[in-house]
Amino acid sequence: MGRKAAGYRQGYAKGVQQGLRKGIQKGIKEGLRKGAIDGMRQVILRQINQRFGPVPASLQRQIETIREVRTLERIAGALLKASDLGQLRRLAGHGKSAPKRKRKSFSARREGPAAAVSKRGLRRMPPLRYPY
Numbered sequence: 230m231g232r233k234a235a236g237y238r239q240g241y242a243k244g245v246q247q248g249l250r251k252g253i254q255k256g257i258k259e260g261l262r263k264g265a266i267d268g269m270r271q272v273i274l275r276q277i278n279q280r281f282g283p284v285p286a287s288l289q290r291q292i293e294t295i296r297e298v299r300t301l302e303r304i305a306g307a308l309l310k311a312s313d314l315g316q317l318r319r320l321a322g323h324g325k326s327a328p329k330r331k332r333k334s335f336s337a338r339r340e341g342p343a344a345a346v347s348k349r350g351l352r353r354m355p356p357l358r359y360p361y
Contacts, residue, residue, distance in 0.1 A: 262298075269301040273308065281314050288314065 270292055277284050295301055307320030 266296065266298060266301065269298070269305070270295070273301060273304055276305075276308055277314075277317070280308070281317075285314070288318070 273292055274284055274289060277288070292301075292304070295304075304317075304321040307317055311317035311320055
């Protein structure tokens with residue numbers, strides 16, 4: 230039993246080390262992502278201030294709540310093209326993410342086995358009818 234217990238302890242310690250390593254890597258990655266987003270926000274606000282004058286509080290709040298890199302990149306691109314703050318808001322889409330494409334509903338009319346799948350999972354399939 231001594232060998233089993235030692236093996237158990239060794240496996241447990243190895244698992245804990247792997248878990249810590251993965252957790253640290255994930256934390257670093259998330260921290261870098263948040264840092265990049267914060268940096269982009271600061272640059273955008275500074276550019277707006279230099280180009281159009283003081284940044285309105287409402288626009289500053291909108292920019293500070295954005296959490297997506299793509300949205301900030303779209304604002305930065307719009308900043309290069311805009312001639313005033315109104316045009317910047319129009320070009321950037323008011324800081325909202327790009328409109329998402331409408332997906333076909335999951336319960337769209339389907340035939341065959343796919344018809345038996347719904348949002349809630351599987352439902353009873355109708356009996357199969359063969360043309361012969």
